[in-house]
Amino acid sequence: xxxxxxxxxxxxxxxxxxxxxxxxxxxxxxxxxxxxxxxxxxxxxxxxxxxxxxxxxxxxxxxxxxxxxxxxxxxxxxxxxxxxxxxxxxxxxxxxxxxxxxxxxxxxxxxxxxxxxxxxxxxxxxxxxxxxxxxxxxxxxxxxxxxxxxxxxxxxxxxxxxxxxx
Numbered sequence: 001x002x003x004x005x006x007x008x009x010x011x012x013x014x015x016x017x018x019x020x021x022x023x024x025x026x027x028x029x030x031x032x033x034x035x036x037x038x039x040x041x042x043x044x045x046x047x048x049x050x051x052x053x054x055x056x057x058x059x060x061x062x063x064x065x066x067x068x069x070x071x072x073x074x075x076x077x078x079x080x081x082x083x084x085x086x087x088x089x090x091x092x093x094x095x096x097x098x099x100x101x102x103x104x105x106x107x108x109x110x111x112x113x114x115x116x117x118x119x120x121x122x123x124x125x126x127x128x129x130x131x132x133x134x135x136x137x138x139x140x141x142x143x144x145x146x147x148x149x150x151x152x153x154x155x156x157x158x159x160x161x162x163x164x165x166x
Contacts, residue, residue, distance in 0.1 A: 040064075041082065051088070060084075061120065070107030070126060078112055081120030081138065086110055088126050113148065133163055 024038040031049045035056030044060060046052060047067030054074045061082035066072060068088030074080075089107040091100050108127030112118070116130050119138030130136065130146040137153025137160065146152050151160040 035076065048088075055114065068107060068110075068126060069105050071109045072112075073110070074112045075114035075116065075132065077115045079117045081118060081122070083121045084118050084123070086112070086124040090126055119153075135163065 024034065024040045031046070031052045031054060033053045035054060035058065037057040038054055038060075039058075040060045041062030041064065043063045045065040045067070047065075048069060049067075051069075051071045052066060052074075053072065055076035055078065057076060058074055058078045058080070060066075060080045061084065063083045064080060065085045065087075066074075067086075070088030072086055072088050074086075080086075088110045089105040092103040092106055093100050095103055106126070110124060110126060111129045112124070113130055113132035113134065115133045116135070118124065118130070118136045119140065121138055122136050122140045122142065124130065124136070124142045128142050128145060130142065131148030131150065133149045134146045135151040136142055136146065136157065137151065139155070140153050140157040141155040142152065143156040146157070149163045151163055152158060153160050
């Protein structure tokens with residue numbers, strides 16, 4: 001029985017990986033630029049796809065949202081956990097005599113460097129640059145730039161450690 005169970009598990013992983021690759025192919029039609037080997041989990045939401053650029057070998061987990069009015073660049077070899085939101089614009093709200101939906105937006109480019117891991121349930125806010133080889137801990141809200149080779153976590157995200165010596 002364990003041989004059959006192992007076989008079915010293996011087949012299941014192939015099917016799930018194939019579906020994630022198929023989703024990426026479908027989204028590549030509308031996203032500004034998408035590299036090779038991208039896999040996208042179910043329930044992926046995007047807005048303004050013409051401003052989204054995704055590098056090679058990127059994994060995007062299920063229930064993720066990416067978008068806004070500003071440009072979003074995701075580097076190569078990036079792992080984005082489930083339930084992550086990457087947002088490139090915010091509503092303006094200075095005029096309290098007007099409805100918030102009538103006040104426009106402020107947009108800021110978001111850049112995720114190469115070889116970054118963004119843990120599940122994290123939020124990357126407008127204008128943020130996450131440097132290469134960095135890790136954003138699960139559940140973090142990133143409100144400030146993350147230097148390369150840095151681990152951040154928390155709300156707001158704070159530096160935990162460096163990912164390399166020196």
